[in-house]
Amino acid sequence: MSIYGTEPKANLLPANTTEAGGSKAVEALYTRLVGFKAEDGSTYNLAAESITTSDAKVYTIKLKQGWKFHDGTDVKAKNFVDAWNYGAYAPNAQQGSPFFAQIQGYDDVSPATEGAAPTAEKMSGLEVVGDYEFKVTLKGPFSVFTSQIGYLPFSPLPDAFFADPKAFEAKPIGNGPMKFVSRTPNALIKLERFADYQGEDKVHFKTLDIKIYSSQETAYQDLVGGKLDFMEALPPSAKIGDKHKSDLGDRVLNANLLGISTIGVPYYVPGFDNLDLRKAIALAINRDQITKTVLANSYAPVDGWVPPGIDGYEPNVCGDFCKYDKEKAKEYFTKSGFTGKLTIQSNADGGRKEPLEAACNSIKDALGVDCEFVGATNFGAFRQIVDGQQLTGMSRSDWSADYPSIENFLNPMYKTGGSSNDTTYSNPAVDALLAKADGTADKNEAIKVYQEAHRLMAKDLPSIPVWTEKGIGGYSKNLSAAKLTFKRDGELAAFRVKG
Amino acid sequence: MGRYVLRRLLQLIPVFIGTTFIIYALVWAIPQDPFAGKCGQRPCPESYIAAMSEKFNFDDPLPLQYLKYMGNVVTGDFGDTFSGISVGEQIATAYPTTVKLAIIALLIEALIGITAGVLTGLRKQGFLDNLVLVSTLFLISLPVFVTGFVLRLYLGPQGLDLFDVGVDSTDPTFAQLILPGFVLGSTSMAYVARLTRSSIAENRHADYVRTAIAKGQPTRRVVGVHLLRNSLIPVITFLGTDLGSLMGGAIVTEGVFNINGIGGLIFRGIQEKEGITVTGVVTMLVLVYLLMSLVVDLLYAVLDPRIRYE
């Protein structure tokens, strides 16, 4: 069986894999303590026998016995602890290092200040209790931790890795449903089924080829032609006029995604710290028409900052302001007293330009103010502007969550100093609610507090919610079943090869 | 001859150093942060930046960086990318495809171009002549990506379905590369046709041709042996130079047809700021290009006895 892939941007170590290309292989190679259900992202135990806590701060984790790495060694508690310590330790330069930031002692192994040397090699919050049990102490209560450990950097690493990291990189050994066979850069990653795999997400096919494509276009042609078996996303040209439906028939897959697109209105841009202007812009975007035309029905309008399908989603948090209304928009705009030109900045590649240009045109039409799309050549160039707080107007502000939790849609983006709070939004009342929610041990109680924060934040319109992508994928005629997950990848365990 | 070759080789050195240094400086001395966007939606961890800066000598002054880099290249080590993939290995996977595509393009342009040129050169001013003249000008004027897209659209599965436009990412078959090869070679093909045509037309009245005809040799032999052999000298040198350019990879054609060759490798390298890939590939390409132009000059001397290099 073969699936669509892109060239990994880092080596295939779990803690160093933070992008889609590498995730494909790493997801299949390693299994973590918990897995996510494809439909809604709720967690279930994989390598973990049990995860218990009384205060959302100290977690006791027991492992299932009899699980093996691909080299035949047992998966033990120390494999998790060592791997997490390796991932967090600054000199190892793992890109996923910030994921461990909640664990006690993280600041000692990866100091926040530039140039400071770490004072410890291991996080004090991790403690091996027995061969199959370990204890995790966090800096403070953090109820989402049980979801977070399903994310890639929290994978275990076998002893073989620590013995010879270089050789391991060339031929990774994991504990997942598939084992590594070979890799040709820019072309192919070959995996095969691991016979001793114990998890319930066993795969039902023998080999997996992750074919590297530089364009979705070609991949799609191969998919239709039966040379490729699965794609988790389809190219824009296939979506125009619902072409994919006629090409693939009932082999189109749909899923809710963990992403949301908003238009950031940075507070540091002169004149933008103006609620009436924010309201005017929010009202001036014709979300329905844009999603139906320019976005070819592959996106749906949103009505809040948390997309549907997330546990904790509430409808209509943004209220009337996220509904197109030309007259009211004009009214608020006059009230705002804003003069000058509006711009929306984004990287122009990857189909980012078209919907935002359309949004700009919609704003221009409704408000009678000049609006222009300003494109950077690629994502890197765009991020440099955003990271350096050098935006001179509105910007694309898309977020795709790391794990399915309402927390991950609020904390990084809207908490003061959040890791992706690109608009420099800051509201102490919202911060307080978020902190309270983080520290609530009971998951359902925590969600309620997050919802409260969400509703409060909505009054400030920290960014303008616009749309959310619908997951649209497809599989070839060689398969009889496939499933797309909320993370926009294939649920390999659900794939069935024909015949 | 030996001295000429030696002198040319020596002259290559400053050109090689100049070109590679310019590219190196452009790629690395950019006022851009090479780490922006490397780690997704978040800025890269400080530790990662420190380790990578160390690895690529970012903290050294530029000329020193360049020297260190070239020192490695000379020993055959093109370095590793940010993701730890060896650049040498990347080149090794991508280059065969590019060479294959270049050869196919060359064959197509030589075959069609020379045929059209000979036919029209022998019979100037006819309908065929005008047709070839106009269509070659048209081909020359058409940007390659337009030719590529239009042919892909109308000859591919969505149009007449004559060609399978999918090209395998490793080791593509000959059949898969015919259409891209045609597109890549189309402009040069037009030029080959025009060059052959004027060369044949010029030589047709040359003394040696008249002599051959006067001696009563059959037209076939006159055209095939005397006329063609002499007229094709400039064409062959043109094809030689062209092969040198084609080996440099075809960023646009490879992009249109999604061919996994050296052009795509460079393009992605620049887009993703994999400077090490870009400098590595460019260094090699410049070398190939310079050597090819030297070979072409020598070829010219071998083919045309009137030219002597001192």
Next chain:
Amino acid sequence: MSDPGASGAGLEKAAASAVGDLSHVDDSSQRQGKPRSLWSDAWGELRRKPTFIISLVIIFIVVVMAAFPSLFTSVDPRAANLDNYLKTPSADAWFGYDVQGYDVYARAVYGARASLLVGLFSTLLTVLIGSVVGIFAGYAKSWVDSLLSRFGDIFAGVPFVLGAIVILTTFNSPTENPSAVRIITQVVLSIAVLSWPVSMRIMRSATLVAKQQDYVKAARGLGASPLRIVFRHLLPNTVAPVLVYATIALGAFIGAEATLAFLGIGLRPPVVSWGVMISESRDYFQAAPHMLLFPAGFVTITVLAFVILGDAVRDALDPKSR
């Protein structure tokens, strides 16, 4: 030099070799002792050539379009209406509408200006740099010549498309909102920097030939200053090949603009050019071929006009072809 046709580099090379013969042109006419007749002969022949007339008419129309786009359309190229999303050509909009609901015809008309400006300024700059360096190299002592030639080789050794990508990506400082003028200047400069060696070689070889002429030797013998020799005697006799090259290169650079825009690094919004339109059609040309075909047609016809013009002028200037 990757993608010979796309970049204009191949086309330029073709143009360069095509004019190679011309350096001898003046030579022969000089020998016949009627220096003026070459140009008047050429003009006489050109006037009777239908291809010459046609190409001039096309170029004239395109130039007018660039200067006064409102003569050709009353539609605002930036007026978007999503109700017209991807509508095919009709009586209302001859070329149909694009993804944003812009009128493709209006945009193609307004796009002429940027495309033509890039072609014109790149050619001017290329020819200017190339001619100055070329004439100097051809006239100067041999070690200066060697040095300049090698210097030119350095730039010629960088494949065109590749070089342009690197230069444009590098200098596109992402932290600013570049103005239309700045975007166009960047593209023009990068084309010129990579193309000047070609016109330098043409100028150099033409100068080498002209330098050997008796009247130049005579002028030198009479003690004329080098500056005077260059301007009075060399330049007039080296203009023909450069002129032909410039005409063809202008077309080639318009094509190069389209190629760079197509790669996403050349001109870009807010500038509207044919290349920008073509690159915008990339994802949509299967569903809406009119988005690609019309601007591509404009580019092709304009380039064709310049190439034909150059071709005709060269034929007219080359006595051998008569």
